Amino acid sequence: MSLHTLGRKRPQASRRKLARRGIGSVILWAVLSLSTLVVLYPLVWLVAASFKPSSEFGRNNGLLAWQPTLANFVKVWGGIAGIPLSTFLVNSTLVACAAVVGILVSSSLAAYAFARVSFKGSKIFFAAMIATLFVPVHVLIIPQYVIFNWTGLVDTYVPLLLGKLLAVEAFFVFLMVQFIRNIPRDLDEAARIDGAGHPRIFWSIIVPLMRPAFITSGIFAFIWTWNDFFAPLIYLTSPEKYTMPVALRLFNDATSTSDYGATVAASFIALLPVLGFFLFFQRLLIQGVATQGLKG
Amino acid sequence: MTERAVRLGRRVSRSARPHMSALRKRETKAGYAFLVPWLIGFFGLTLGPMLMSLYLAFTRYDLFSPPQWVGFANFVRLFTADKVFLRSASVTLQYVAFGTPIKLMAALAVALMLNRIRRGSGFFRSAFYAPSLIGASVSIAIVWRAMFSTNGPVDTALSFFGINIGGWVGKVNLAVPMMILLGVWQFGAPMVIFLAGLKQIPQELYEAAEMDGAGVVAQFRHVTVPMLSGVIFFNLLLEIVHAFQVFGSVFIISNGTGSPGGRLNFITLYLYKRGFADGQMGYASAIAWLVVVVVAVIAAVLFKSSGRWVHYYGEDR
Numbered sequence: 001m002s003l004h005t006l007g008r009k010r011p012q013a014s015r016r017k018l019a020r021r022g023i024g025s026v027i028l029w030a031v032l033s034l035s036t037l038v039v040l041y042p043l044v045w046l047v048a049a050s051f052k053p054s055s056e057f058g059r060n061n062g063l064l065a066w067q068p069t070l071a072n073f074v075k076v077w078g079g080i081a082g083i084p085l086s087t088f089l090v091n092s093t094l095v096a097c098a099a100v101v102g103i104l105v106s107s108s109l110a111a112y113a114f115a116r117v118s119f120k121g122s123k124i125f126f127a128a129m130i131a132t133l134f135v136p137v138h139v140l141i142i143p144q145y146v147i148f149n150w151t152g153l154v155d156t157y158v159p160l161l162l163g164k165l166l167a168v169e170a171f172f173v174f175l176m177v178q179f180i181r182n183i184p185r186d187l188d189e190a191a192r193i194d195g196a197g198h199p200r201i202f203w204s205i206i207v208p209l210m211r212p213a214f215i216t217s218g219i220f221a222f223i224w225t226w227n228d229f230f231a232p233l234i235y236l237t238s239p240e241k242y243t244m245p246v247a248l249r250l251f252n253d254a255t256s257t258s259d260y261g262a263t264v265a266a267s268f269i270a271l272l273p274v275l276g277f278f279l280f281f282q283r284l285l286i287q288g289v290a291t292q293g294l295k296g
Numbered sequence: 297m298t299e300r301a302v303r304l305g306r307r308v309s310r311s312a313r314p315h316m317s318a319l320r321k322r323e324t325k326a327g328y329a330f331l332v333p334w335l336i337g338f339f340g341l342t343l344g345p346m347l348m349s350l351y352l353a354f355t356r357y358d359l360f361s362p363p364q365w366v367g368f369a370n371f372v373r374l375f376t377a378d379k380v381f382l383r384s385a386s387v388t389l390q391y392v393a394f395g396t397p398i399k400l401m402a403a404l405a406v407a408l409m410l411n412r413i414r415r416g417s418g419f420f421r422s423a424f425y426a427p428s429l430i431g432a433s434v435s436i437a438i439v440w441r442a443m444f445s446t447n448g449p450v451d452t453a454l455s456f457f458g459i460n461i462g463g464w465v466g467k468v469n470l471a472v473p474m475m476i477l478l479g480v481w482q483f484g485a486p487m488v489i490f491l492a493g494l495k496q497i498p499q500e501l502y503e504a505a506e507m508d509g510a511g512v513v514a515q516f517r518h519v520t521v522p523m524l525s526g527v528i529f530f531n532l533l534l535e536i537v538h539a540f541q542v543f544g545s546v547f548i549i550s551n552g553t554g555s556p557g558g559r560l561n562f563i564t565l566y567l568y569k570r571g572f573a574d575g576q577m578g579y580a581s582a583i584a585w586l587v588v589v590v591v592a593v594i595a596a597v598l599f600k601s602s603g604r605w606v607h608y609y610g611e612d613r
Contacts, residue, residue: 028409029416035406036423039481043426045449046439061447110334119327120320129334132342134537136591138564138584142352142571143345149359166337173334198326227433229544234572245434245544252438252548264442267435274430282422285429289485290492 043275050268054261072265080250081239085269088247092226093273095160095243099225100218102164103172107217108210110167111176112202116188126177133170137230145234159235160228164221172217178291179213180206216288219281223274244270352581359577370582381583383558384566387472391562392539395476400531403483407490408520421491425484436478437548441465444474465549471559478545486531493527494520525606529598536594540587543568563587 045063050072052065060066079085113119114126148159167173183206191201229245236242239250251266278285328335353370355363374381406424410417430436444450446463454461464470497520505515521528543564546554554561554569561569563583571580 025413028413032406032409032413032416032420036420039424039427041449042436042439042443042481045443046435049442058447061452063449106333106337109330109332113327113330113334117323117327117330118320119324121324122327125331125335125338128338132338134533134591134595135342135346136537136584136587137541138567138587139346139349139581140342141567142577142581142584143348144341145571146348146352146359146577147345163337163341165333166341167334168337168341198330202330223429227430229432229434229547230568233547234568248434248438249548252434253551263438267438271430271433271435274433275426278422278426278429282425283418286421286425286488289425289428289488 046264046268046271050261050265052261052264054259057260072261073269075259075262076251076266076269080247080254083240083242083247085247085266087240088242088244089269091241092243092245095157096222096225098157098161099164100221102161103167103169103221104214104218106165106167107169107172108176108207108214109202110173111180112198112206114173115177115180116201116206117198129170129173132168133174141230141234148235154235155237155241156235157241160225160231164225172221175217175288175291176210176213179210183209212284215281216284219277219285220288223277226273349581349584352578353585354582355578356576357578357581358575363578366578370579371586373579374582374586380558380561381566384554384561384563385586387559387561388540388563390472391475391479391542392536394472395479396532396535396539398476399480399483400486400528400535402480403486403531404490404524404528406483407487407494408516410487410491411494421484421488425488428482428485431478431482432542432544434544434548437545440474440478440545441549444470466556468557468559471556474549475542475546475560475562479539479542486535489527489531490524493524497523522607525602529602529606533595533598537591540564540591 048063048065049057051068051070052060053067053069053071056065056067077085079087110129114122114129144159145154148154153159163169187205187209188201191205196204226243227245228243229249232243232246233249236246239247242250248263248266248270251263352363354365354367356366356369357363406420410420413420427436442448444464446465448463451461451463461467461470464474501519501523502515505519510518541564542562546560546562546565547568550556550560550565552565552569554565567580567583567587570576570583
């Protein structure tokens, strides 16, 4: 649009500028395409390498396998330490799904309070919520472990999930606050005149409209819980309860020297759900990240 | 507009105070009812544990016998007798000090490029964002080690340009740079935030600058950077906090040891080893609080200086 208005005022300058921009955007495209190749290479490598027979690692330094094989996947599917891979996948899926439900319920409740209810102390608690975005996890790891150890909950999934049920991750609350603030208040007002209280307004007006925010938060919650390594590492002690990342570590320790192909294939499988979500919902995810940085 | 609303509110509240205060009470009740889960989480899993960890930092505690108050002994030991800690703090600070600015500069540079092209920016944005979603995973740590091993892709590519340094894994001087590159690889998330910020800069500002004869560089310095300063500030703070928390990748790449030469013994890994492998929960808490103090000091310096370099559009300064 700016080019258009400029063009009407100074046709000569704009034509030269257009030509310059044309060359400029070709160069930009070239730089961006090259960067894309570099950035995506590790992923391409992972996919390609999982089809290499173990014997080719260290000898075949090219990207593609000389003799592509599914042997790595077959080996990995058998599992590790006598536990089939499906156990870890099921564990991870259950934990991640429970986390999604917990985060959506608890964060939307908190977000509604911050965005729509004007109560005493809301400003202080909102500031406190934002501040938790910047608390280093280090100070929480040890005391939380001590608490869960006291209560005998180590080696259960409770420590992995309790925080999700209590809206501990401010990212989600903040994202939903931003979203609710953008819903026109006329709808609430109309409902209020009809005699609806906050629970009614929340449940029958805000929640149905929050679908996009729920989808975005749900996917982030799934992916972050799925990828989480630290919490399962310290809290899960029996291997049959392991989630994928801790199981992957077991693979990495036990087989990296003898059967590298299996480790690579397991890494690929562990990323598959994440990549799947990304391919289908990339636009929503990117929007979610973008709102995080903007002042509301 | 807000001023008018406030004035309006005051007038209403003066004329109908008893009604308003009843409403306020009801609102407050409703607000806290909705906030119950968050409040329990905030006090029980964030603030409470923080205070508990502060107490533990001054004790000796092994989980089995009750904590023993030792005063500042943990902190004294950290700074005078613990060479492993000093090395760990040093590599972590190197990682934060170099990794964060490089990552943010890459993010800003790519965001500026994406903001200029009209076609295909959606594709590039997605491609660049993908690593942010998976970068901290165990899978990628395993891939990263392969990327930088002897005869791996990086070694091969560098050899092509005549740089024969071999694999980076296990080399003392290349361990931190390898991790910095892993961080920079995840520039997509701050890039997306920058891009959203760039889109909010009114086009008129650039047109006005152009009329005044400002070139591309001058426009960047006098329009883009000031208009983006709020977003830069937010990204900087968030990325610094995140950088201190790197754990999974150094754990996997070094098989939990932090080698070579303690160069991958980032502070979170060291805290984990002290607390969970050696059972020194008090000592580990002292380490945790040092991290908090360092992060708080950095945040305070940023906030303090932000008055000078962070501008908000439409605000008189």
